[in-house]
Amino acid sequence: MNGAVQLPLDVADLTITSSGGALVRRTILPSGVRILSESVPGAQSATVGFWVAVGSRDEQPATYGSTHFLEHLLFKGTPTRTALDIAVSFDEVGGEHNALTAKEHTCYYAKVRDVDLPMAVTVLADMVTSSVLDPEEFESERGVILEELAAADDDPSDVVGERLFEAVFGDHPLGRPIGGSAASIKAVGREAVWAHYRANYRPQDLVVTVAGSVDHDELVSGVEAALTAAGWDLTAEAAPVSRRHPAPPVVGYTGARALVPRPIEQTNLMLGVPGLDAHDDRRSTLVALNSVLGGGMSSRLFQEIREKRGLAYSVYSFASSYSDAGLVGLYAGCSPRRAGEVADLMLAELRRVGTDGITDQELDRARGQLGGASALALEDSDTRMSRLGRSELTLGEYIDLDESLRRLALVTPADVRELAAGLAAGPLSIAAVGDVDDDTFRGLDGEPAAA
Known part of the structure; x- marks a missing residue:
């Protein structure tokens, strides 16, 4: 490959031959879902990620920490799977699954043998589209997150990192802790998190990426089938959400x-x-x-x-x-x-x-x-x-x-x-x-x- 390859949002299909002989393909479904794969010669496993371009910087004052809260809750069950079912799906095949919340995105991911990739796609699709945010699970997970925040507060290396972002970015959303604060987590209600979920987890927000041993056409079919089975209407046409564009630079405070x-x-x-x-x-x-x-x-x-x-x-x-x-x-x-x-x-x-x-x-x-x-x-x-x-x-x-x-x-x-x-x-x-x-x-x- 010579030079960077642009990824315009109005081009439905792209194929790129990457360094080392890997084949990168991208498909944009009419619903706005974007699916990218990188087929790596000789690989026998694959890592899959379900991404949404919403992070802690996108939260409203009343919902600080809700993006990270929601990340936890999507592992707690859907109409067809309990939290244990989700865990067993990956444990019984020796796979790994987890999620991360960042300042500008959230990702739910899994790594499995190639033969188990269809299962991983199906389970992650169910989690991302169909979490029920059960009220009892919501309160239970509130306690888990408060313990996570307390553990981070006991680690001075975590604390100094959070405080540096506050010092450099000040009141800008990038200066806020990703997980919120104990006060904001105690205060946020299920309805606010639910509203955050429904507003930001839509077909046009979703990006699915897979690297390793993967057949792109089979992946696209599998993603479409899994999202449809989970209840998303992929027949309604929508353009993918626009990417963030550089704004006037964020300036820190001299001597903060x-x-x-x-x-x-x-x-x-x-x-x-x-x-x-x-x-x-x-x-x-x-x-x-x-x-x-x-x-x-x-x-x-x-x-x-x-x-x-x-x-x-x-x-x-x-x-x-x-x-x-x-x-x-x-x-x-x-x-x-x-x-x-x-x-x-x-x-x-x-x-x-x-x-x-x-x-x-x-x-x-x-x-x-x-x-x-x-x-x-x-x-x-x-x-x-x-x-x-x-x-x-x-x-x-x-x-x-x-x-x-x-x-x-x-x-x-x-x-x-x-x-x-x-x-x-x-x-x-x-x-x-x-x-x-x-x-x-x-x-x-x-x-x-x-x-």
């Missing part, structure tokens, strides 16, 4: 800090700046920058903070991109008394890339790391299935490994330096959990503002 004092042995620390949205042409440059800065044991952060100074066990950088915004973050876990020093060092490394750039050797190493990691990840049908979902829901284009490597090869040290300089000049946010206060970070990029 979110500090959570806790009497624990280690401070979990994150610095963050607004990053790139998922459509930005510089995203290949960003992955190269992330690799050099904090993407492995040879990265600058790891070498400077752990290897040379012994100030942290875990230290890295990361980047999150959404349809209209992004975040670049730096993380370290360190002694509370060294937290200010570590924050200074992390910020200095980002700024140093922005002023001095990187070497050709560092960029070559980043290309090797990213190319190898990508190739290894694609040995797993889960990764390929997720790539199809992201391509269809967010990007609107399919990019295979060869094209990703081609784009990465075009990145220059000057590109990385320019991007790092722009990021370092952006508003800096700080989140920390541990024995810290404003004085810990006083002098880091100015005096702290109110969080």
Whole structure:
């Protein structure tokens, strides 16, 4: 495949020959359901995902956390299957099934042997279309989610991540926790979640992706049969819902800090700046920058903070991109008394890339790391299935490994330096959990503002 392949919503059928000989096909049904498959030579299993482009950012104030709540509830039974029936369907064939809620989408997925793919499609279709949201199950699952939130609140690495998003994005929906809060989960009622379900789980919202050992024509027939049997009317024509488009950039608050004092042995620390949205042409440059800065044991952060100074066990950088915004973050876990020093060092490394750039050797190493990691990840049908979902829901284009490597090869040290300089000049946010206060970070990029 040469170049990215666009995925227009008004083209019903597409066929793409991907790197490694994999065959990618897409079909859009008249009802708006989109079905994508990637047939991988030699595979004996398949991963299937049922996606809807609704996430935590799409919730109304009265229903914060309802998308994640609903994800749990769809495993609790339909008119024809109990929660136990759903679990047994996958357990008895040695399969795996689960779901995830993100800020811009929800996905229900399963991995099974190829002979069990029709079963997985049928069960997932039933779950997604026909959950009953039984009132007793609703209250029982409310307790489960409250326990999940409590467990996350006990984990300082989870807490600092949530607080960083709040600090960078402020009141924007991307700054809200995906699972909501204990207060919002206690307050939300079944009718509100039901309304959220019926409004966002329709044929034109659904994307089905399968990767591995799969025959596309059989998959399309199986999806149509399963959705029809579950009660969806696929004869009514509808266009697929439009993809999200980049809006004016989300700007963080200069100097925003979110500090959570806790009497624990280690401070979990994150610095963050607004990053790139998922459509930005510089995203290949960003992955190269992330690799050099904090993407492995040879990265600058790891070498400077752990290897040379012994100030942290875990230290890295990361980047999150959404349809209209992004975040670049730096993380370290360190002694509370060294937290200010570590924050200074992390910020200095980002700024140093922005002023001095990187070497050709560092960029070559980043290309090797990213190319190898990508190739290894694609040995797993889960990764390929997720790539199809992201391509269809967010990007609107399919990019295979060869094209990703081609784009990465075009990145220059000057590109990385320019991007790092722009990021370092952006508003800096700080989140920390541990024995810290404003004085810990006083002098880091100015005096702290109110969080």
